[in-house]
Amino acid sequence: MTIGRTGHSKGCEKAEKPPCACACGGAEHGWQEGLAIAAAPSDAPLREFAQAADQAWDQAAKEAADSTARRRKPWQQKEKGQQAAVRAFVADVVRWLRRDQDLYGAAERLGEPFRISRDKDPEDPRRRFTPEEDERFVESHVIPRLRREFGDQRIDAFQQHARNAHFWCELLAQTARALDEFRTRYDQAKQAVVTALTSIGEQRPDGWAALLPERVVIRRAVELVFEQLPRAATGGVAVEDAFRLVWPARVLAVLMCREPRRHPAVLEYCVKPITREGSAQVREQVKDRLRQAFPATWPAPPGSVPGAPGG
Incomplete structure (x- = not known):
């Protein structure tokens, strides 16, 4: 089959928060724009992104203060403040990528298998790719492989639930946790991710229950991601190389999710570390903004007064 861009929008790649409404099911959501800002020739795009986050925080703080004055309740941030705090955090993550080229390269390689379709040839946008080129693309990309193995209809239905349940950023967050926890024990790390994604005992994003009837697809998705990890780490095939991807996986999950306020695994396994x-x-x-925005889950700094602004 010929791979096109049908069903995926550039707006998804630049999205700042869910929901995702295109065929990628959230797998291409947000992160490509984050990498583009990190790789930009000048600092201007990053400054604009950070300034927009600062303005959003100031506006949210003003609204929260006004609400406190009216209701005489303690000052606290709600949804807008949480989104603004996360956006400022993402700006710092992009700044880290811009500063650390090794991290950037690993995150870019790790993101590649999550793409759903190839871009046009930049040298000749009208060129049609050969069947051999398309086959190589399918072999090295997770969702096209799932489509070939399970069929378009089944994966279309899976992706509809995946976009609502944050499936792909959950997979990345759980991968980061497993790689960090199991260190060199590759098969155990992979099985830990499968177990996490197919169980109902832990807190998951809203809509996760709708994915569980497709445990076979979930298991295969994890296997395909782990198949690509060594290549993403170093371009090689040695499985132990995959354990170098703990930080790139955390970074990519944050860029892909953009809404950890509703995603416990991304918050716990990626944002906090x-x-x-x-x-x-x-x-x-x-950090102060994150503590104010997530007071129930964010640890206060040593010596701070619980409940105080910035603590």
Whole structure:
């Protein structure tokens, strides 16, 4: 079959928050724009992104303060504040990618298998790809492989639920957790991701129950992702190389999700470790915003007063 861009929009690649409404089911949501900003020739796109996040936070804080004054309740951030805090955090993640070219390269390689279709040849947009080129694309990309193995109708239905349930960023977040926890034990790490995604015992994004009848597809999706991990790590095939992808997986999950306020695994396994990692250099101002936006789940800094702004 010939691979086209039908069903996927550039708007999805630039999206700042869910829901995703195209055929990628969330797998291409947001992250390509984050990488593009990180790779831009100048700092201007990143400055614009960060400034927009600051403005959104200021507006959310003003609305929250006004609401507090009217209702005489403690100051707290709601949905807009949470979104603005996450956006500022994403800006710092993009800044980290821009600063660390090794991290950027690994995140880019890790993202590639999640694409649903090939782009046109930039040298000749009218060129038709050969069957051999299309076959190589399908072999190295997860969702096209699923379509070949399970059929378009079944995967179309799966993707409808996947976009609502944050399936692909959940898969990445659980992959980051498993790679970090099992270290060198590849098969155990892979099985841990399968178990996490097919069980009902843990907190999952809304809509996850609709995915569980397709446990066979979920298991195969995990297998295909893990098949590509060594190549994403170094371009090689040694499975132990995959364990270098803990941080790129966390970064890609954050860029793909953009809404960890509704996604516990991304918040716990990706956002929190990144804020604690010194090389990420997340600004203290951004950490304060996250603590204010997520007071029930974000740890206060040592010596702070619980419930105080910034604590």
